[in-house]
Amino acid sequence: MNALVNMAAEEKMNPLLPPIPELVIGLIAFAIVFFFLWKKLLPSINKVLDERREAIEGGIEKAEAAQEEAAEVLKQYKDQLAEARHEAARLRSEAQEQGAALIAEMRAEGQRQREEIIAAGHAQIEADRKQAAQTLRQDVGKLATDLAGKLVGESLEDHARQSRTIDRFLDQLEEKADTSGAAR
Structure with a gap:
């Protein structure tokens, strides 16, 4: 029995099993703390x-x-950039077309002015030639009349007869010149 008492005494001294009153007080304290934590602290x-x-x-x-908004803005910027590039290409193409049209127009205007200048030059040359021929005809006629007057020994001062004689003489000379020029 002593052995039993010793065992019982040893059993009471077991540090792993606390005494029952302490266990009950500990459980009550734990329940109070748990209830407080559950009702007050846990909701917070x-x-x-x-x-x-x-x-x-x-x-x-x-x-x-x-991110979605940034992607949408990026898409808008890319669309605007593509549109701006397209517009720039269209404007560049229009400018090239207008430049080509302007060059063609200026060439045509230059060609027209050149033709006008050439035509005016030919007309001026023809007018100068006719005037020179008229002056030459008068001078040759006057010289021929003076020479004929000196040869004949009388004055051929009748202007109407002189003019008809000179014209007939010069016309004959021109006909001979034309026939000899055509024969060549």
């Missing part, structure tokens, strides 16, 4: 965690929205 912690989760989710949504 859950509230803070919910707010943080919503803020994170809201931030993610805002980031996604901002």
